[in-house]
Amino acid sequence: MELAGIGPAPFACNYLEDLGAAVVRIDRSGASNALPDAMASIGRRERPTLYLDLKVEEDRAVAAMLIGAADVLIEGFRPGVAERLGIGPEPMCESNPSLIYTRMTGWGQHGTYASMAGHDINYIGLAGALAAIGTRDQPVPPLNLVGDFGGGGMFAVSGILAALFERSVSGTGQVLDVAMVDGVGTLMGPIRDLANAGVWQEEREANFLDGGAPFYRCYETADGAYMAVGALEPQFYAELLSGLGLEENELGNRFDRDNWPAMVDQMSTVFSRRTRDEWTEIFDGTDACVTPVLTLSEVDGHVHNKGRGSLRDAPSGKVPAIAPRFEHLDADANIGPLDTDAATGFLNSLGLDADAVDELLDAGKLRWM
Numbered sequence: 001m002e003l004a005g006i007g008p009a010p011f012a013c014n015y016l017e018d019l020g021a022a023v024v025r026i027d028r029s030g031a032s033n034a035l036p037d038a039m040a041s042i043g044r045r046e047r048p049t050l051y052l053d054l055k056v057e058e059d060r061a062v063a064a065m066l067i068g069a070a071d072v073l074i075e076g077f078r079p080g081v082a083e084r085l086g087i088g089p090e091p092m093c094e095s096n097p098s099l100i101y102t103r104m105t106g107w108g109q110h111g112t113y114a115s116m117a118g119h120d121i122n123y124i125g126l127a128g129a130l131a132a133i134g135t136r137d138q139p140v141p142p143l144n145l146v147g148d149f150g151g152g153g154m155f156a157v158s159g160i161l162a163a164l165f166e167r168s169v170s171g172t173g174q175v176l177d178v179a180m181v182d183g184v185g186t187l188m189g190p191i192r193d194l195a196n197a198g199v200w201q202e203e204r205e206a207n208f209l210d211g212g213a214p215f216y217r218c219y220e221t222a223d224g225a226y227m228a229v230g231a232l233e234p235q236f237y238a239e240l241l242s243g244l245g246l247e248e249n250e251l252g253n254r255f256d257r258d259n260w261p262a263m264v265d266q267m268s269t270v271f272s273r274r275t276r277d278e279w280t281e282i283f284d285g286t287d288a289c290v291t292p293v294l295t296l297s298e299v300d301g302h303v304h305n306k307g308r309g310s311l312r313d314a315p316s317g318k319v320p321a322i323a324p325r326f327e328h329l330d331a332d333a334n335i336g337p338l339d340t341d342a343a344t345g346f347l348n349s350l351g352l353d354a355d356a357v358d359e360l361l362d363a364g365k366l367r368w369m
Contacts, residue, residue, distance in 0.1 A: 001074070002047075003074065015070075024050065029054070047343070049369050106179065221274060230290075231289045331360055
């Protein structure tokens with residue numbers, strides 16, 4: 001069961017659906033959002049959607065019945081809202097002791113900021129990630145990959161799967177407090193380890209992995225495109241210099257941070273002499289760890305991605321293939337138009353009989369979207 005929201009919760013539901021879960025969404029009756037439609041619908045897929053006013057006893061009873069039959073609930077309300085609506089963890093887990101009740105928020109269920117609004121940029125800022133990403137002059141938001149989808153959605157998925165496994169042993173459910181600020185903090189763990197070891201500086205573009213090192217950054221090419229260089233190890237660095245036609249003694253000590261600006265200037269000059277396609281041809285098949293930086297529209301055309309089938313066709317356009325790859329999983333099982341007969345059958349299994357489904361459809365409270 002998905003209580004509709006934006007960002008990490010629908011992302012988590014979509015990914016679980018890719019892995020074989022059946023998902024029913026409950027949305028607010030007459031819901032509106034100040035965001036543009038394209039933003040408000042990010043991550044949404046066709047699935048049975050019930051439009052219910054949870055402040056109305058009749059609608060709340062329908063929601064409670066469905067949650068009472070579900071394996072997992074994901075809700076993204078601010079702390080206390082679900083309780084005020086009568087569908088908080090206590091009554092729902094009492095009626096369904098095997099329920100995995102998943103609470104997806106930015107700040108968590110407790111703490112000074114728990115009741116405060118926020119978005120991805122705020123959570124990654126407080127967790128120390130944003131300060132480490134960007135140019136030397138200022139932090140740059142890394143899309144919503146770090147907070148919403150990485151620190152939120154994927155941590156919800158991992159928690160849910162762990163809780164389902166634990167339930168197979170104990171027979172009881174679990175309440176999960178999934179906070180994006182916590183998830184991002186965990187993602188930053190390896191960087192914190194480097195800082196604890198004294199090999200990570202808080203200044204941006206001053207480290208091996210943040211664009212500071214000349215052998216781990218992007219370089220502009222003659223056609224205004226970019227190549228990604230990740231030649232950390234000495235053998236890979238040697239291949240990089242070979243492809244660029246440079247000698248190591250020309251560049252100096254690559255581990256001397258004071259030497260990095262001069263090295264970047266020299267490598268930038270060389271990369272600017274050829275186009276991205278020309279550099280791709282030079283480095284393809286080598287261990288230099290040099291690859292083209294592709295735009296979204298270019299990804300599907302690359303030979304490696306085509307060979308992997310990295311994107312698949314969906315009604316909305318190209319979407320990512322399931323990751324990781326499973327030997328015994330139909331990768332396209334949930335990608336086509338919604339099978340309304342199967343969805344009806346699933347709703348029946350949750351307690352909504354055929355007459356109840358028809359009544360909800362006639363009332364506009366159930367839609368296949």
